[in-house]
Amino acid sequence: MAFVRFMLDGQEYLAEEGAQLVAAAKDCGVYIPTLCNYPGVRPKGACRICTVLVNGIPHTACTTKVVEDMSVVTSTPELEAFRKSIVEILFAEGNHLCPICERSGNCELQALAYRYRMTVPQFPYLFPKRDVEAWHPKLIKDHNRCILCKRCIRGIFNEEGQAIFAFGKRGDRLIINIDPETSKDISDELAQQAMDICPVGAILRKGKGFDVPIGRRTYDQQPIGSEVAP
Amino acid sequence: MTRKIVIDPVTRVEGHGKVTIHLDAGGNVAQSRLHIVEFRGFERFVQGRPYWEAPVLVQRLCGICPVSHLLAAAKAMDVVVGAGTGDGLPPTAEKMRRLMHYGQIFQSHSLHFFYLASPDLLLGHESDPATRNVVGVALTHRELAVQAINMRKYGQEVIAATAGKKIHGTGAIPGGVNKCLTEAERDALLHGPAPLNADQMVTWAQGAVDFFKNYYRKNKEFVDGFSQFPSNHLSLVRADGGMDLYHGVLRGVDADGKRILDDVDPQDYLEHFREEVKPWSYMKFPYLRALGPEKGWYRVGPLARLNTAEFIPTPLAQAEFEEFKAVTRGKPNNMCLHTHWARLIEVLHAAESMRELLQDPDILGGELQVKGRRRAEGVGLLEAPRGTLFHHYRVGDDDLIEMANLIVSTTNNNEPMNRAVNCVARALLTGVKEITEGMLNAIEVAIRAYDPCLSCATHAYGQMPLDVTLLDAAGAVVSHRRKPGR
Numbered sequence: 001m002a003f004v005r006f007m008l009d010g011q012e013y014l015a016e017e018g019a020q021l022v023a024a025a026k027d028c029g030v031y032i033p034t035l036c037n038y039p040g041v042r043p044k045g046a047c048r049i050c051t052v053l054v055n056g057i058p059h060t061a062c063t064t065k066v067v068e069d070m071s072v073v074t075s076t077p078e079l080e081a082f083r084k085s086i087v088e089i090l091f092a093e094g095n096h097l098c099p100i101c102e103r104s105g106n107c108e109l110q111a112l113a114y115r116y117r118m119t120v121p122q123f124p125y126l127f128p129k130r131d132v133e134a135w136h137p138k139l140i141k142d143h144n145r146c147i148l149c150k151r152c153i154r155g156i157f158n159e160e161g162q163a164i165f166a167f168g169k170r171g172d173r174l175i176i177n178i179d180p181e182t183s184k185d186i187s188d189e190l191a192q193q194a195m196d197i198c199p200v201g202a203i204l205r206k207g208k209g210f211d212v213p214i215g216r217r218t219y220d221q222q223p224i225g226s227e228v229a230p
Numbered sequence: 231m232t233r234k235i236v237i238d239p240v241t242r243v244e245g246h247g248k249v250t251i252h253l254d255a256g257g258n259v260a261q262s263r264l265h266i267v268e269f270r271g272f273e274r275f276v277q278g279r280p281y282w283e284a285p286v287l288v289q290r291l292c293g294i295c296p297v298s299h300l301l302a303a304a305k306a307m308d309v310v311v312g313a314g315t316g317d318g319l320p321p322t323a324e325k326m327r328r329l330m331h332y333g334q335i336f337q338s339h340s341l342h343f344f345y346l347a348s349p350d351l352l353l354g355h356e357s358d359p360a361t362r363n364v365v366g367v368a369l370t371h372r373e374l375a376v377q378a379i380n381m382r383k384y385g386q387e388v389i390a391a392t393a394g395k396k397i398h399g400t401g402a403i404p405g406g407v408n409k410c411l412t413e414a415e416r417d418a419l420l421h422g423p424a425p426l427n428a429d430q431m432v433t434w435a436q437g438a439v440d441f442f443k444n445y446y447r448k449n450k451e452f453v454d455g456f457s458q459f460p461s462n463h464l465s466l467v468r469a470d471g472g473m474d475l476y477h478g479v480l481r482g483v484d485a486d487g488k489r490i491l492d493d494v495d496p497q498d499y500l501e502h503f504r505e506e507v508k509p510w511s512y513m514k515f516p517y518l519r520a521l522g523p524e525k526g527w528y529r530v531g532p533l534a535r536l537n538t539a540e541f542i543p544t545p546l547a548q549a550e551f552e553e554f555k556a557v558t559r560g561k562p563n564n565m566c567l568h569t570h571w572a573r574l575i576e577v578l579h580a581a582e583s584m585r586e587l588l589q590d591p592d593i594l595g596g597e598l599q600v601k602g603r604r605r606a607e608g609v610g611l612l613e614a615p616r617g618t619l620f621h622h623y624r625v626g627d628d629d630l631i632e633m634a635n636l637i638v639s640t641t642n643n644n645e646p647m648n649r650a651v652n653c654v655a656r657a658l659l660t661g662v663k664e665i666t667e668g669m670l671n672a673i674e675v676a677i678r679a680y681d682p683c684l685s686c687a688t689h690a691y692g693q694m695p696l697d698v699t700l701l702d703a704a705g706a707v708v709s710h711r712r713k714p715g716r
């Protein structure tokens with residue numbers, strides 16, 4: 001295995017050549033925020049929140065591989081403001097009602113909103129009219145909360161290796177549906193994995209709600225990012 | 231000529247209410263109306279949402295008694311998930327919910343009595359409005375104010391331990407609860423350092439009842455005579471007729487104590503209740519179907535509960551109950567301001583109940599949730615601090631809520647509050663050309679006795695300035711008085 005030297009926020013580190021920048025930074029104890037990235041799932045670069053400066057140029061860290069002599073800056077006032085804007089845009093363009101959401105406290109978007117101290121988004125709320133898809137016996141897809149990160153499409157497959165989530169519609173009406181064919185006989189475990197892979201509360205298991213009290217959930221215990229850089 | 235006096239909004243009632251008093255040409259009160267701007271947004275809002283979200287969603291109706299909505303919705307959803315109609319929960323779940331509920335009753339009643347009602351009683355409703363508030367009470371009755379703060383705090387600690395948070399927790403879920411108490415939590419509530427422990431709360435609650443009785447002895451004429459009128463009374467009672475604020479059957483009695491609703495299962499409430507719409511109010515007027523809208527309206531809340539129950543199943547509160555009943559020789563009590571007395575007896579009952587529950591090992595562990603055969607519909611009733619609260623939901627096969635109907639305590643008390651205002655208006659405003667602050671406040675005193683949570687009935691909140699308008703028959707403003715909001 002070849003190791004390469006690279007600079008991360010002014011310090012020199014070693015990383016495996018070709019390692020994903022987000023993962024390599026994590027190993028070095030540097031947190032790069034992500035939303036559409038999910039360990040073990042092919043990165044997509046959809047949300048842009050992981051944007052860092054590579055040799056002075058903005059790159060999405062989830063799709064960038066570490067190479068020899070690369071110089072990375074993960075945090076500047078501009079980058080932080082940019083990340084906050086992304087979180088604000090996502091809140092403004094969906095219907096995110098944290099108080100009633102099963103994922104509250106376990107939601108990455110909410111956790112990032114806290115991290116960036118979002119109070120009122122600088123963008124106007126769009127209050128889109130969206131549906132709740134509830135025909136599936138085990139899953140609910142709440143389109144109000146979907147941030148189109150596509151983690152579910154890229155990460156959840158049935159026993160035949162087919163994706164159980166699929167795109168529907170196009171452009172600004174793009175939604176992600178449950179595929180009736182491929183999702184027909186999914187196990188409870190796969191349903192749970194689907195719920196877990198979603199960074200927000202857009203995929204829910206039927207009949208499961210608030211089993212864990214608010215206050216005892218992941219980000220109630222420690223803020224997002226503190227698992228990497230306390 | 232008819233003059234119209236507008237009191238808008240009712241100041242020390244949470245939310246927004248407006249009172250109009252119509253005078254006839256002779257200066258007599260022709261009619262009084264309490265207008266409540268009710269927008270039942272939440273019933274629409276839960277439609278299409280998964281059923282397990284209902285309890286956490288509807289509790290946002292109210293910042294004062296969210297626990298009541300959380301529990302009423304959870305009870306309705308118990309039925310939906312096949313956990314029985316009030317008898318099916320595991321002991322730990324049932325007792326945790328009861329503890330949560332009594333914590334809520336305790337803190338809400340303490341808040342109401344000391345913060346909202348005691349200024350009128352202690353300082354007099356004709357006293358200077360600038361100091362006739364909880365700050366005024368704190369200045370003149372320091373010990374009482376400290377007690378009140380601590381009683382409310384204790385109730386909130388109980389809520390935090392059972393619901394997960396002091397406000398808008400998630401403790402009650404369809405079919406049970408999501409937490410029980412740790413030994414540390416239990417010990418803190420039961421034997422915590424003074425004054426925040428169960429024994430101290432019972433002592434203070436007893437003191438609060440004594441305080442009222444003492445006041446009553448000195449002001450009997452005023453307390454008895456203020457806005458008294460006959461009415462029906464309605465509440466849940468335990469199957470054996472005992473007081474039960476968490477679960478039971480629906481019982482109604484008339485002004486003489488005759489049964490007009492005979493221990494009905496809450497699941498069947500629709501067969502027995504109707505709601506009337508009046509053109510001048512957004513808030514509906516519920517009534518008993520068998521008696522019709524004219525005769526079928528009723529009061530709910532502490533006074534009603536002491537009128538329907540045959541006994542209170544905790545010893546200290548029972549002793550007070552007997553004394554309370556003796557005043558009316560066992561007959562229903564129809565005196566508006568006796569509601570405060572009844573409320574304090576409930577505070578004592580809540581304190582005793584919390585202590586009992588905290589001594590019960592079941593709250594430390596055991597099964598938390600059960601589910602059975604799914605049902606399409608569920609009704610959850612509860613005696614909220616302000617009175618009977620109805621939650622009714624229909625849930626589709628896809629787990630999404632199709633229909634919700636809520637009748638909140640304040641809606642149940644709509645007609646009685648209108649009557650109370652009318653009573654006071656007739657007694658005080660007849661023939662008067664100038665409206666004094668004390669007179670306006672007397673009307674508020676009558677409304678406040680019902681502890682209306684206008685914010686939950688209206689789904690709006692905020693303190694607004696008091697606005698008084700006097701109108702003649704043609705609608706022209708005769709006089710207008712306004713004071714800034716608090």
Ligand code: SF4
Nearest residue numbers: 146147149150152198
């Ligand atoms: S459902 Fe969840 S995982 Fe799938 S795209 Fe939407 S937000 Fe991402």
Ligand code: FES
Nearest residue numbers: 045047048050062
């Ligand atoms: S996490 Fe890299 S673009 Fe979304």
